[in-house]
Amino acid sequence: MSNTSSHYRTVLERRSGSMQIHVIVLDANDNAPVFTQPIYKVNVLENVPLGFVLTTVKATDLDEGVNSEITYTFRTKSEKISQIFRLNSQTGEISVQGNLDFEEQEFFEIDVQAQDPEGLSSLAKVFVTVLDANDNAPEITVSSFFTSVPENSQSGTIIALLRVKDKDSGENGKVTCFIPPNFPFQLQKSVDNYYTLMTDGNLDREVVEHYNLTITATDRGTPLLSTTTYFPIKILDVNDNAPIFKEIFYKSYSFENNPTGASLMMLEANDPDWGTNSTVTYSILDGNDPTVSIASLLSVNTETGVVYALRPFDYEEFQQINFQVKAQDGGSPSLSSDVSVTLFILDQNDNAPQILYPSAPTDGSTGVELAPRSSEPGYLVTKVVAVDADSGQNAWLSYQLLKATEPGLFSIGLHTGEIRTARFFLDKDALKQSLVVLVKDNGQPPLSASVTVTVVLADSIPESLSDISSISTPADPQSDLTFYLVVAVAFVSCLFFTFFLVLLAIRLHRWRTSQLCHSGSGSFTGVPVSQFVGIDGVRAFLHSYCQEVSLTTDSRKSRIFFPIGSCTNTLTHQQVSGEPGFKYLPEDLNIANEAQASQEVPAY
Template sequence: MAEMKIHQAPTCKGIRWQVTLLFLFSWFCHSVSLQLHYTIVEELRKNSVIANIATDLGLDVKDLMPRRFRIVSRVSEKYFSVNLVNGNVYVKERIDREKICKATAICILTFDAVVENPLNVFSVKIEIQDINDNPPMFFHDTITLEIIESTTPGTHLVLQNAEDPDIGINAVQTYKLSDNSYFALNEKTSSDGSKIPELVLIKSLDRETQTIHELILTAFDGGNPVKTGTAIIRVIVTDVNDNMPVFTEELYKVSISENTPINSTVLAVNATDDDEGTNAQISYSFSKTSENSLHTSMFSIHTINGEIRTKSNLDFEISENFEISVQAKDGGGYVAHCKVLIHIIDENDNAPEISITSLSSPILENSTLGTVIALVEVHDQDSGENGEVDCQIMGSVPFQLVSSTSRYYRIISSSVLDREKVSWYNITILANDRGSPQMHSRKVIRLDISDVNDNPPLFLKSTYVAYLPENNIPGASIYKIQASDLDLGDNAKVIYSISNSNTEDFPVSSFFSINIETGVLYSQRSFDYEQHKVFQMEIMARDGGSPTLTNNATLFIYITDQNDNAPKILYPPSESSVSAVFETVPFASEPGLLITKVVAVDADSGHNSLLSYHFVQISEQFPFNINEHTGEIRVLRAIQEKDILRHKAVVMVKDNGDPHLSVTVTLSLVIGDHFQQIVPKLNNQFSDGEPPSKMQMYLVISLALISLLFILTVVLVILSKCKEPKPPSDFGAISKNLYSQVDPMILSKFQNGTLTLPYSYNVCVALDSSESDFTLMKVNQNIPIDSLIDTDDSGFVSGDIKDTLSPSTSLQMMFDDIL
């Protein structure tokens, strides 16, 4: 302990202060307790400087505000304040020692000085010294005494003492009685050290001579300057009553519990009088003093038996002791006095009080272990074990209660916090005292956990698949991808983007765009299934925290096919220079015989590319049918002489899309075994329905064309003989595989819808028109025609059909002109 004297301060009017600094060093829970002791006098002016507490505590004045320096007290905060700019402690309100401590010898006000970062609690005691600011006062301005005339000189009459709220030397020190012939003043010291004035009779009284004697009693205190108080003593001389009441005890002491019920007997005082009759009849009452005026509301006394009872509920925390003056008065007017000391025994009737003097909420979820959450003060108004308190945190929470001093606890974090698991805590503090029965109280603190960007955005899946129909509208939304973030605020705000992955050497951003806030994907253009079938891209989700966290997901977009391509006919050629394709059918064809096959493809896929074949606008007697699925045209029934020799068939190829798309091709099917038979029959058939003039014209044109064709054929034969002499092939020796099935691998090479069949023929015409014939001289085998036409079910085709199919392709123009 070190003692330091602080010299006179300008605002203290020359009052010398003594400051005692008590350093108690302890390292319990990283806290240091420092105790300051100041001594001041009462009645200092408001804003008087007591001391510089910052200097005395060794604190930098600049740190007072950042460290939240403050004083904590239930009583002292009313009288003292601290200036956080200069660190001085000021008088906040007039201090009346008598009001605060009454007659207590040592009057001390205490408060705790609290600073944070780091947390420290300092205990400060300020002793209030008494000054002579109160004069002595008598409760009654006039003291009336009755004395019988037969009272012998030397008799002592106890007088009411003067009261002075001051203590020590400033209290009542002496009394003085005005000059008179009958009475003198004597001062008696009681057991508690107070002086009681006694009036001493020095000369016999004569009621007949003087009935009333008035004296002036003056009380002096020991202050500087001395203060006085006076009272008039009025002595009434009565008839003879020569014995005074006498109490069995001068001082009565009793202890009772603060839980004593109302109207309970505390004790009974007793006084006796040796007189007889009315002079021996004693009545009890409380002496009329300022102190008793307060106690009469708590206790009552029976005037006859002197029994003192409780009138109100007692409270140890309000008052621990009661000092009551009791007087006994006999019938002759003599009065005797005694004192009753009642001590109140404390009971455990107050639960502990929990208050939060400092709370840090919210705290970051990544706060380090041991972070101070709050400073808790615990107080119990009871005393002894009843006022000793134990604290704990209820439940399973990641916090710990650590004692700093006898009344202060710190709540610190004891494990890692995670806002995504628990965003706030209710910390329940339970305080139990050590009384019997035990009393407790609870305090619930809500602590919010603030977010830290410790969670990246999360997709529900690592891979997403979307389907987009082709021919879509550019700019339309096609898919929504979404990621969630467990954080809050900007830490959970997700921004989407497409990574720079390429598709077919083109950046994905040229095909798609994404809304950075909603994750909605938009198409930048219209897609064609036949060009692009699938896109792969990386979608990146980035949060708005610092540092930024990201996550990726793969998105596959499949373009689905739409029926936007009509079928294309590969065979027969649709871009032929002739008006229709010519096919010959022998008379002896049996039902089911394969005539030809329509071959078509569709650029679409799936159901949209499934093709079906149909005849359009045919008569009921039409002798052919077409396979709906393969396009094969076969003989439906046996051919008769009366049947029409030339049939025009329109074949429609239709896909399976919605809506259907189709294409048509026209075939000319001519019935005849040989070419020589076809022309006359056709002429006869047409002559039946045509005028003679037209028939003649047709014959002339036919002859001219035949002649021209004959000349050209002769020239071609001569030229071919000169270059490459080979024996002519028989007209009927065409390969039996002429009508074989078309190879699907070949069809893919003719996506433009055409199939070139480069065949060369030599034609021989006899002098006799009836013996004219066509002979295949040379066949270019670059692309075999038998690879485009399926055979019939038997695997071979009759020779007549072979003979008629090959020349029909080369002579298509001629037959169209003839017909």
């Protein structure tokens, strides 16, 4: 036991060993984060899009592990910075999340803090400079503006005052202002950015009554921005135009005998002015002839310009009316113009021909013309002279003999009125010849006049003088016409009464003949023989029956038939064969050497 212990003791004393000891030093958060640079400077255009990264701040921490984790935050207490900028707490990335506006704020100073989990931190400054961009168009501000201007305004009349400005800076804020060419206006720059709009030339409302003027302001930025403003300008009317008639001369036509108040023509005048200045009224001015009062003949509607007749016109009094019509506007002072008008009166056939020769006697006697009995045909006895107060075809006269004592003895020229002999005079011709001459015009309807010409047939003047004393005044043609009418009526009445008696006698005769025929006799029993005469061997009724015999002949026989009718000298051929009312009477008649002939006599 003791040996073993000593053995082990010896071993222990002889052997040695070694080991490694790893000592891990635990980190303590004894280091604060440190930014790589204390100040960051950034320039950015104001019109950058949202989300644009401005810069990234960077800080380091010597500690390890969790102690080296860094969180970035804004230390600036401005709410505007937090609204415009966004900071990524893990990466330190600063971006834009709001609108940058150079015109509102040009510079931002931002404090950024880097902090570890134990609260150790450090600060860095970020300076953001906003650069101007041409993002603002020019603005036009109107100080004063007259929306209307009279057309007679002088050149240089001020219409509007305006100011032009641009919020941008530098070239972006420099503005040029102009108006379109070919307008009667001009734009002048006065002080700084103030402009004056004024007239440039004459204005005429009748040419252009309204302008829609555009004023454009353009800056010098890139890209160019511009603003356009519209200025409606109304041109006020001034009574600077007189009424103008559509025609430089008017003419119209009207028939005479027109009704009172008849519309003759319409005149029309236009005034290019406006409103009351263009209201036109019409009036008639007296003509150049002082003997004619136009006011008593014509009138005009003051509003419509229609010309009316105040009384009927007479072509034989005057053929045309010359007058003037004035058109006057309602402006102040009023303007007017005149136009010449000619009214032509057209003729109507309202005048009957007037016979100048032979003239109507005043003592109840009649004029006498002499014609030698030895006159040859075509001898000029006299000439009827007549005139017509109408004109044109209404005054074309024609002559004709309406009645003569011996028709055919005299003739008259249709257009000359010359009465000439038509044949030689005969002994049986009456010494006094009365000729009624009708003179007629060519109007529609035609008018006429008549005259009685007495012609005495005499070979010598003493003979004619002795015969003239025995010539009485010719009867009035009108009384002769009445006499003829009475005679005609009486004659027709007598004729009708005679016809009635003849018709009654015929009826009785028919009845009697019928009775004879029924008796069976083949001869004309009861008929007086005196009623038959021979005509080339043909017996016919006497002309006292006012009948005419008509013969029809064929190869075998001839027939004589008498149609029933009125008492005339002409008979109508009828086919009597087989017609009722005829009786065949056999009798020996020799016609054209024929042995047999039958005669048909109508049964009465």
